[in-house]
Amino acid sequence: MSLSRTFLDVRPLRTSPVFRRLLFGRTVSTLGTFMTTVTVMYQVWDMTHSTVWSGAVGVAQAVPMVGVSLFAGSWVDRADRRRVYLTGTVGSAVCSLLLAVQGFAGHAPVMVVLLLVAAQTSFAALGAPAAGVFVPRLLPREQVAAGLALQQVTGQAMMLVGPAVAGVVLGWWGIGVCYLLDTLSFAMSFYGAYGLPALPPEGEKSRPGLHGVLDGLRFLTGHRVVRGALLTDLAATVLSMPVSLFPLVNEERFGGDPRTLGLFLSALAVGGVAATVFSGPVTRLGRPGPVMLCASATWGAALALFGLTTSAWAGLGILALAGAADALAVLSRTTIVQTHTPDALLGRVTAAEMTVGQAGPHLGNLRGGLVAGWSSGVTALITGGLMCVAAVGYVGASTPQLRAVPVTGEA
Structure with missing residues (x-):
């Protein structure tokens, strides 16, 4: 290459x-x-x-x-x-x-x-x-x-x-x-x-009001590939979103140094930018389904591993890996939605994707905070990461169309 x-x-x-x-x-x-x-x-x-x-x-x-x-x-x-x-x-x-x-x-x-x-x-x-x-x-x-x-x-x-x-x-x-x-x-x-x-719109226009919204939701629930992509995203965000845990983990593992805390978020962002800059092979591959599943599982596994590490530098490297995986997962999810949704429905499906993207991280941060309150930040990270891997595995196993999906409009 x-x-x-x-x-x-x-x-x-x-x-x-x-x-x-x-x-x-x-x-x-x-x-x-x-x-x-x-x-x-x-x-x-x-x-x-x-x-x-x-x-x-x-x-x-x-x-x-x-x-x-x-x-x-x-x-x-x-x-x-x-x-x-x-x-x-x-x-x-x-x-x-x-x-x-x-x-x-x-x-x-x-x-x-x-x-x-x-x-x-x-x-x-x-x-x-x-x-x-x-x-x-x-x-x-x-x-x-x-x-x-x-x-x-x-x-x-x-x-x-x-x-x-x-x-x-x-x-x-x-x-x-x-x-x-x-x-x-x-x-x-x-x-x-x-x-x-x-x-x-190309094709039949949306019905006004709630009827049009429900038509879009029916497409989402019925299209196995698009539904699987959004479920995979929810598994990654709701089960393992780590941001709300960073202050506690920083206190538990790294002495509460504010410089370390700031680097946690920077590491995620740097990993995401690097992965997108070097995304040429991924976008040319034309197989967003398998890429999304692998990237989402890598995100969960990396966060569980971050929960286990006691080295600040190793932790930052793991978070950069998680950020890279997240960027590839988001890119693949968006590609699936935009290439498998009929143009006449694309506005509604994009809106639903946005809703998932907004709500998932908020719910994930809430979940992490609740679990950490009952146990510890490290426990919340590890269990969340492992649950993410398991959930992504389940979505992939139960949705063979997503595992094999090329950039086409097939369900």
Whole structure:
């Protein structure tokens, strides 16, 4: 295998100028989004010095995302996806502008800030299912996985860069400038999507309201490959999400050093970026089902092994491996959803995938905290990792279509 085929597959950037512009716009917008995430947390804490209000930021983001996305997916499947995405982008930009205004004018009441965050998240939940149809409509089927990998690696890079940039901007110019930069970043996202062709659903349009949502859920439960992919993701996140355990494990094993704690999350992110950068062989393989099963099992096994280690450096290496496995699992899951779902249903199925991606980690962190409260952080890590491996094995054994799935539309 040549060295060039080892790295991220960049064919979509060469073959599709429309995709290239869309990716650039979304990357800039993602940078602004992570800056706003940090800025909101900073502002709410600075105003209240309350962990309850800080936790409420997560609620203001999670509830609209889960509550709006399924119905947004139904709308996306009966409208021009380009227009829906542009509507979500404009709405998000307006919310950022209002946050900037209150930042320059003096702090608004904390509830007003949270309401603006919830409104912005709602617009994001509207645009995300629409964006979920872009890659399979803009690229040849054999390049879909490569296009998704490019989106993933740029998103991961902005997740690393965005908080750092936010910290610098907050220190020099304050919260108003941070919010304003996010507002401007949406202009690039709008530019990237404005040149898209009209993208109405191909096939029968969604029924309005709850009926359309239920049609999408019936497809999910009936399509063995897509259902297996989402169940595998739930097994990995609900049973073994480790983030809530890091402070306790750091205290139990590594003396509570805050530098070590910060490196835990960095190691996961570094592993994820590295795996995506070197994802060329995986995306060209065209077998996302087996890749997802192996990667998800590796995630669980690595976290169980992390629970056993007493060396900080070895632990960081294991977490990097877990982050790499997670990145490949997410990439494979998204590829399966976008290549095995009929276009007329893709908005609703993408919305359901988003809901799983939002709810799974939160439930997993809750599970880890409860188990650790009854036992220890190490026990919660080890048992969660082993349960993840067992559950992934069960899904793979009971869903032979997922084990063998190529990039086709077969069930």
